[in-house]
Amino acid sequence: MTATKKRRREPPRSYHHGDLRRSLIEAALELLAEEQNWTFSLREVARRARVSHNAPYNHFADKQQLLAAVAASGFLTLRDRMRKAIEGVDRPDAALVKTGVVYVRFGIENPAFYKLMFGSVLGSGEAERPEDLVEAADAAKSVLTGIIERGASSAVFPGLRNDPKRIQLASLAAWSLVHGFTMLAIDGLADGLPRRAFNAAAEQAAKTLVAGLKGSPE
Amino acid sequence: MTATKKRRREPPRSYHHGDLRRSLIEAALELLAEEQNWTFSLREVARRARVSHNAPYNHFADKQQLLAAVAASGFLTLRDRMRKAIEGVDRPDAALVKTGVVYVRFGIENPAFYKLMFGSVLGSGEAERPEDLVEAADAAKSVLTGIIERGASSAVFPGLRNDPKRIQLASLAAWSLVHGFTMLAIDGLADGLPRRAFNAAAEQAAKTLVAGLKGSPE
DNA sequence: ACCTGAACACCGTTCAAGT
DNA sequence: ACCTGAACACCGTTCAAGT
Numbered sequence: 001m002t003a004t005k006k007r008r009r010e011p012p013r014s015y016h017h018g019d020l021r022r023s024l025i026e027a028a029l030e031l032l033a034e035e036q037n038w039t040f041s042l043r044e045v046a047r048r049a050r051v052s053h054n055a056p057y058n059h060f061a062d063k064q065q066l067l068a069a070v071a072a073s074g075f076l077t078l079r080d081r082m083r084k085a086i087e088g089v090d091r092p093d094a095a096l097v098k099t100g101v102v103y104v105r106f107g108i109e110n111p112a113f114y115k116l117m118f119g120s121v122l123g124s125g126e127a128e129r130p131e132d133l134v135e136a137a138d139a140a141k142s143v144l145t146g147i148i149e150r151g152a153s154s155a156v157f158p159g160l161r162n163d164p165k166r167i168q169l170a171s172l173a174a175w176s177l178v179h180g181f182t183m184l185a186i187d188g189l190a191d192g193l194p195r196r197a198f199n200a201a202a203e204q205a206a207k208t209l210v211a212g213l214k215g216s217p218e
Numbered sequence: 219m220t221a222t223k224k225r226r227r228e229p230p231r232s233y234h235h236g237d238l239r240r241s242l243i244e245a246a247l248e249l250l251a252e253e254q255n256w257t258f259s260l261r262e263v264a265r266r267a268r269v270s271h272n273a274p275y276n277h278f279a280d281k282q283q284l285l286a287a288v289a290a291s292g293f294l295t296l297r298d299r300m301r302k303a304i305e306g307v308d309r310p311d312a313a314l315v316k317t318g319v320v321y322v323r324f325g326i327e328n329p330a331f332y333k334l335m336f337g338s339v340l341g342s343g344e345a346e347r348p349e350d351l352v353e354a355a356d357a358a359k360s361v362l363t364g365i366i367e368r369g370a371s372s373a374v375f376p377g378l379r380n381d382p383k384r385i386q387l388a389s390l391a392a393w394s395l396v397h398g399f400t401m402l403a404i405d406g407l408a409d410g411l412p413r414r415a416f417n418a419a420a421e422q423a424a425k426t427l428v429a430g431l432k433g434s435p436e
Numbered sequence: 437a438c439c440t441g442a443a444c445a446c447c448g449t450t451c452a453a454g455t
Numbered sequence: 456a457c458c459t460g461a462a463c464a465c466c467g468t469t470c471a472a473g474t
Contacts, residue, residue, distance in 0.1 A: 020457085037343035041447060052459050054449085059457095063448065112343055119337055122405040125255035125330055129406065137407055159429075172408055173395065173423035180398025181390070187340040188347065189355055190390055205391035208377075212430030238438085259466060270440050272468085277438095281467065 021059040023049045028070050029113075038116040042066065067120040068130040074117040075136035078106050082143040092151030093210050099143060100178045100206035101199060107182030108198055114182060144178075145171040148213075157213040170213060177209050178202070239277040241267045246288050247331075256334040260284065285338040286348040292335040293354035296324050300361040310369030311428050317361060318396045318424035319417060325400030326416055332400060362396075363389040366431075375431040388431060395427050396420070 027048035031040040042063040043053040060066040085102040089095040107114040121133060148171050151157040160166040184190045185198055193201055245266035249258040260281040261271040278284040303320040307313040325332040339351060366389050369375040378384040402408050403416055411419055 035343075039342075042449095043447070053447095054460085055458055057449080115337075115341055115343070118401065118405060119333075119341065122407065123333055123337065123401075124257075125253075125333070134406075141407070159426075168409055169419055169422050170426065172399070172402065172411070172419060173426055175407075176398035176402055176423060177391065177395045177427075178398065179402060180394035180396065183336065183341075183401065184390065184394055184397060187336060188352075189340070189359070189393075191386055193390070201387055201390060204387050205394060208388065208391055208430035209395075209427055210430070211377075211433045212426035212428070215429045215433055260468095261466070271466095272441085273439055275439095275468080 020049065020051060020055060024056055024059060024066060025069055025073065028066060029073075032070070032112050032116060036112045038067065038112060038120055064121055064124070064126070064128070065130065067116065068133045071117045071121055072130075072133045072136040074110075074113050075133070075140045078103065078117075079136075079140040079143055081106055082140070086143075086147070092147050092154065092156045093214060095147045096144070096151070096174065096210055096213075097203060097206040099147060100174070101202050103178040104182050104185065104202040105199065108185055108195070111186040114186060118179075118183075141171065141175055144174045148174065151213065159213060159215055174209060177205060181205055238267065238269060238273060242274055242277060242284060243287055243291065246284060247291075250288070250330050250334060254330045256285065256330060256338055282339055282342070282344070282346070283348065285334065286351045289335040289339055290348075290351045290354040292328075292331050293351070293358045296321065296335075297354075297358040297361055299324055300358070304361075304365070310365050310372065310374045311432060313365045314362070314369070314392065314428055314431075315421060315424040317365060318392070319421050321396040322400050322403065322416065322420040326403055326413075329404040332404060336397075336401075359389065359393055362392045366392065369431065377431060377433055392427060395423060399423055 024045055027045045028040070031044060031048060032038055042056060045066065046053045046056055049055075056063075056066060060069070082099045082102055085098050086095040089098055117137075122129065122137070145167070148157065148160070148167055152160040152162045152167050152170075155162075157170070160170055181190075181202055185193075190198070190201070242263055245263045246258070248266060249262060250256060260274060263284065264271045264274055267273075274281075274284060278287070300317045300320050303316055304313040307316055335355075340347065340355070363385070366375065366378070366385055370378040370380045370385050370388075373380075375388070378388055399408075399420055403411075408416070408419070
């Protein structure tokens with residue numbers, strides 16, 4: 001009601017943060033790295049971002065949505081790592097092994113992050129699977145599928161007979177192998193394997209599967 | 219201080235429950251089946267068992283220990299299922315495929331239970347991994363290892379050269395494949411695969427790995 | 437030995453209110 | 456539009472107390 005009712009000078013950014021949404025995701029990533037688990041509370045994330053414990057609700061419907069955004073960013077990073085790792089690799093069999101090794105390394109180097117990617121939202125048993133997250137996970141998987149498609153069409157993997165159905169199943173098997181290996185390694189169930197042996201073990205596992213793909217059709 | 223100070227008549231069972239420890243585990247299993255996730259609270263488990271919210275602390279150091287006991291029971295059940303499934307199967311390659319299929323089916327039929335087995339304690343990032351739980355997980359894994367050992371010594375898997383180190387790695391690869399497949403299926407990441415197709419897909423994935431094991435040494 | 441009830445410091449989420 | 460502060464119904468865990 002006073003004279004200073006309106007000011008049109010300022011650009012339309014939020015006044016407290018430049019981008020609170022991003023700040024919250026970064027705060028969550030910090031807590032993840034520091035505590036090596038994702039048991040941190042939403043209130044803790046808000047404190048880290050120096051806002052009240054309710055400010056996050058302006059950017060995320062609930063805690064799950066924040067975790068989903070963090071998880072999605074992880075899948076995209078993983079996809080980029082895999083893509084970069086095979087940039088110069090022509091042979092599909094070699095590329096598939098290389099991708100598997102890089103995948104496992106990402107998980108082992110970022111165990112809490114990796115567990116959050118799969119466990120926080122996707123694994124919650126809820127039907128509310130945010131579209132962004134599923135898309136990001138598919139994007140990571142598509143790197144594997146792409147290689148297997150190349151191997152099928154170039155007859156490096158003759159057992160697939162260049163058949164889309166078989167290619168789909170083989171991609172799922174490949175993802176299963178690297179995902180399972182990563183999880184077991186993170187959870188300390190990979191025997192008494194010393195950490196420096198993980199790379200070699202992952203490579204061996206990937207090679208065994210690739211050998212199966214190269215073999216004659218069943 | 220009164221005359222009724224001691225009574226030695228009663229057998230030494232706890233007075234409220236016959237076995238509250240077991241009742242708590244069963245209550246947790248009920249909640250798991252009903253809610254299809256393990257976000258239930260310790261207080262809720264206590265209510266289900268009709269005791270105060272502190273009674274559990276007489277049997278478990280904390281909530282994690284209760285979850286660990288539930289998880290351990292899951293691994294033992296899974297081990298038994300696998301053992302039974304291969305009772306009449308002689309050939310190691312067929313046994314390995316069969317075991318994989320049964321493994322995946324157990325996970326898909328009990329998704330919340332399966333996720334709890336790996337995610338609640340093993341995946342918490344804590345160093346407090348209860349001995350019982352790790353032993354139970356190893357017992358389940360040993361079914362896979364046993365089959366692969368037979369395959370190696372009978373030259374069904376010649377690539378392993380009956381070498382303990384290679385057998386260990388192959389067992390880890392096999393567990394990785396079925397664990398990863400199960401997790402992806404549960405988390406809805408197994409493509410658009412209809413539920414009834416999971417068995418066939420798991421079998422195909424296992425066969426691919428087995429084909430790799432049967433192939434010539436790398 | 438086993439269980440209860442009060443208490444503490446936390447949560448996630450909602451609501452009314454401020455600018 | 457974005458944020459704050461009070462409030463609600465919960466937690467996990469501890470402690471003193473009961474039988």
